[in-house]
Amino acid sequence: MSDWLRLRVPFMYDLLDHLKHYQAPKNLNFWYFFGALSLLVLGNQLLTGIWLLMYYTPTAADAMASIEFMMREVNFGWLFRYLHAAGASFFFVVVYLHMYRALLYGSYKAPREILWLSGCVMLLLLMAEAYTGYVLPWGQMSYWAARVITSLFKTIPVIGEPLVLLIQGDYEVSEVTLHRFFSFHVVLFPLIILGFVFFHTLCLHAVGSNNPDGIEIKDNLDAQGKPKDGVSFHPFYTVKDVMGVGIFLFIFLSVVFLAPRGWGLVLEPENFEIANPMVTPLHIKPSWYLAPYYAILRAVPDKSLGAIAMFASLLMFFLLPWLDRSPVRSMRYKGPLSRITLGLFTVSFLGLLIVGCLPATYWATFSARIFAILYFSFFFLMPIYSYYDWHKVPPSRLTI
């Protein structure tokens, strides 16, 4: 039976074999949970999304009413909505931690550039997916977030205006825009994201996982050609990931059940009011996961330059494999300069995140400028400090 199928659907067996026998470094720590966790959250978003779709109406008149109906009348409708909304926030939490792991251990460096780049593309796709989803309830924040973000594209010279008209399908964000964002959110972006997830995993299995020591386990093979420091993905990491999933679910579900609005970070009170094109809410703030880039936009006192700085802050990630000229990968063996700059980058990213959520007062703007300078310095100065730093020599075999 198994041979009968193996002859007819060989790729499925190859995939299963790969999942089972994939040689992973034996010293992966908790930082390596977040890849599996992002898959878990993706599954949560897909499943709850399918259920939400059974009750949601994408029209300006009925969008909010249909969600209200879902919350009050549909059996467990509230649960799917809270799982989906909190899921979006937790998606960014695990993806940011997943990326931070790459910064710590140099997982973006050769030969993993394509792996890193495909992940960066997925970050942008995830933002587009989150943004279009945010518009769907058609509350005040949905509407004004849609207006502010589409306006950003107007700053592009020459093609800006016609491009925004093309995206909106109307002279201003309207029901036409809502309809197409619905289509993007439900079909277009998820399809592309799923494609990239597959591609990302294929790339990973081609080059192999990095590890906290940042050395290649493929350099030390045994007589059978297996890495001496490698273990089979199953059962070693499937079981370990199950534990990570357990811890994650405990935290995630605590928010879903005990604080479903996430203290205004998951669902904002302003968005419980229906969209009104005539009145802007007093304090417009982006979702927390977009706040760092929004803070950079606000920090620059020029419309076009601000938009450029904001897009640049995201594009910086793409350049990382070529900015880092360090001979070692992992922070364990990099020198003090690299460690201090990564620390400053961490502070500046979190700082931007916080001030991006605050009203644009003098001190908020001032600190946003300081943090923005630190943020960009991390990238722009990297070719210098990563090259001239005092490195240690990494071991030839994994340290546990």
Place this chain on the structure above:
Amino acid sequence: MSEVDLKKRRLLQSAGAWGVLGIVGAAVPFLQSLNPSRVTRLKGMPVEVDVSNMSEGQQKTVMWRGKPVWIIKRSKEMLASLDVLQGNLRDPGSESSSQPSYAQNQYRSVDPNYLVLLGVCTHLGCAPTYRPEKGAIDSEWQGGFFCSCHGSKFDLAGRVFDGVPAPTNLEVPPYHFKDGALVIGEEGE
């Protein structure tokens, strides 16, 4: 390596069992939400119909749970026709048909004067038409229901004729009379 550590094995098995339990528990809300919501269930509540001013032979159609329900006030003559036809019926005693116990009689009703039926053909769900005129469908037609989709025929008690596609008699919904009004969708006390 080759020896099985039973303690570990038991831990794995119980952890697996807990995991399965969790997955089953998580599936409950997803399945439960597919069931009709409270609003849908409210819309499916019993329907009350005033039948006091119906004339003999008149048909009234009301909607109950998305299906047409017919109420027909039968005349003496119509009730008499039900005795004549017995021989051509597939299920004259309504033994293999679907109706509440109080409607499993010759007239398939609580009060012989009022016939209450689901207007859904038991063949493939079309809506048959009420044809009370004698000889309307064929020369022996004593009045009844005719389904134009696939030609199924029923008598004035909704009993199916032999040799037509419909397998059973037309369904009778649960109903009762309350203070002279007809309540459809609810059993009497």
